[in-house]
Amino acid sequence: MTIEAISKAIGDESRRKIIEMLKDGEMPASSIFDQFDYAAPTISRHLSVLKEAGIVNTRRNGVFIYYALDKEALGKLSQWLNPLLPVSAQVTKATPKERVIRTPKVKVENPFDKFQSEF
DSSP: OOHHHHHHHTTSHHHHHHHHHHTTSOEEHHHHHHTOSSOHHHHHHHHHHHHHTTSEEEEEETTEEEEEEOHHHHHHHHHHHGGGSOHHHHOOSOOOOOOOOOOOOOOOOOTTHHHHTTO
16 A cells, blocks of 8 residues: 555546545445446446555455445644645644624614505
8 A cells, every 4th residue: 555556546537426426334345336427347346455555454244245444544644745845735624713792683673664554
């Protein structure tokens, strides 16, 4: 799992979409296939490239194969990129925004409204 292999693997839009789908946890291959309009062998090849690069791990449960992100591999890429990025891009936590408290609008009564019903 080298930086070159990782960067080459994430260079494809379909593989980046797979990575985004796996960010919340592992998924079976069938669920990943359902998210694409491509043939299953095409998606299977994308998953193989991600696995060879060390970005995803697999777990077999019977006939099902589950894919999960290997956060260590993405951490290596992050460690390599951090010194190259400006300091503001390296901040991992967002700074809290100042909360704006709005005063409620006071309804101003129009004095002519009471006369509208008379006409």
